Amino acid sequence: MNISVLGCGRWGSCIAWYLDKIGNNVISCGLADAPEFIQLSTTHKNDYLTFPESIEVTSDLAKAVNHAEVIVISISSQHLRSYMQSIAQNNLDGKTIVLCMKGVEAATGQRLSQVVGDFVDEEKTPIAVWVGPGHPQDYVKGIPNCMVIDSKNHEIKEKLVNSFSSSLIRFYVGTDLIGSEIGAAAKNVIGIAAGMLDGFGYASLKGALMARGTREIARLIKALGGNEMSAYGLCHLGDYEATLFSKWSHNRSYGENYVKGIKFEKLAEGVMTSKALCKLGKENNVELPIVESVYSVLFDNVDPKDALGKLFMRSVKKEF
Template sequence: MDVSVLGCGRWGSCIAWYLDKIGHNVLSCGLKDAPEFIQLEKYHKNDYLTFPDSIEVSSDLEKAVKRAEVIVISISSQYLRSYFEDISKYNLDGKIIVLCMKGVEATTGKRLSEVVGDFVDESKTPVAVWVGPGHPQDYVKGIPNCMVIDSNNQEVKEKLVNEFTSELIRFYLGTDLIGSEIGAAAKNVIGIAAGILDGLNYTSLKGALMARGTREISRLIKALGGNEMSAYGLCHLGDYEATLFSQWSHNRKFGEEYVKGNTFNKLAEGVMTSKALYKLGKENNVELPIVESIYNVLFNDMDVKEAIGKLFLRSVKKEF
């Protein structure tokens, strides 16, 4: 299968490496001025992995789009709309779009598949999402994991799962696109909360964070028309180990550095996702106390300990 992976960052480069490893014809495409692209083009490696010679590295977006049966996109979720304004200039009929980012558009509250849906006819250009746990640092060592592919198109979903599954990644068929996308995006917000707890030496609270965070995201998924049980699957709860505990989690690290007063310069998708989920919670009358706390800390300068205190002073409720 001819696959073009658009995006040369940590996850994009890992996807290209993985899909080549399991036998697909892969082109890795990035912005010619981006440091991560220059590194891959010049040295065929980055800080995480080395590309084999079989992977072509190019900044030619038109070439990348035209050659591919499957176009995998792994960029910052907040830039997806502007990026698709470029991609949609080319004929996308008959191609499959696979989104490997985890976020919600902050300005509109739209899921990423909905953003793409503003540019393509999904009966001609099906859209899927690839979500779940895993870090490049583990995959390149041969440490396996499980992930999910979801789509409104059953045939496409089954095709991708069959083509992409290997001994390194076991893919499951998602059954709830809304839940898969919201759950995957929301786990990054919970990851920031986990990092804040680590930075305060409140790590023992992370168990409660996991339980209550999953519960509130399940409420949001249900309100948006999805299956609330999706929050307890691989897209959200199943990704917690990689996001709430891992030394490599950008969102957890962002939260830890934030509470210590340090700057974290790498992408933490949970920052803007907290804004998007806060918006969705208000619009759909869903209580999201943890999401709201992170939003207020990041965007309204609320003191972190005050935010935690407010969570503990909320009125008494049944757990379920």
């Protein structure tokens, strides 16, 4: 299969490496002036992996789009709309777009598949999402994991699951696009909260954070029209180990560094996602205490220890 992976960051490069490894004809496409693209295009490797010669690296977006039967996009979620303006200048009919990124558009509260849907006719250009746990640092060592592919188009998600599955990644067919997207995005916000707990030496509270965080996001998914059980699947709870505990997690590291007063230089999608989820919570009358606490720290300058303290000392209520 001809596949183009748009985005040369940590996850985008891993996807390109993986899809080539299982036998596809892969182009990796990035922005010409981006440091990660420059590194890959000049050395064919980055801090995580080495590309085989079979992967072509280019900054020619039109070439990458025209090459592909399947276009995988893995970039910062808040830049998706502007990037789609460029992508949509090409003929996308008959192609499938797969979003391998986790976030919600902060300005609109739209899920990422909805953002892409503003630019394409989904009857001609189906949209799917690829979510779930895993880190490039583990995959390149041959450590397996499980992930989910979801879409409104049942035929497309079945085809992608069958085409992309291997002994390294076992894919499941998603059954709730709303839940898959919201759950995947929200786990990054919970990850920031977990990092803050680590920074204060309160790691033992992460069990409570996991239990309450999953319930909170389940309520939001249900209010948005999805299946609340999706929060307990691979898209959200199943991704907690990789996000709330792993040393590789950008969002956990961001939260830990934040409370220690250390600047974190890498992308933490949960920052802007906290803003988007607060917007959705208010619009749908859903209480999101963990999300709101993270938002209050990052955007309202609330002291993180006070915010977390209030979070775990809320009024007595039944657990379920």
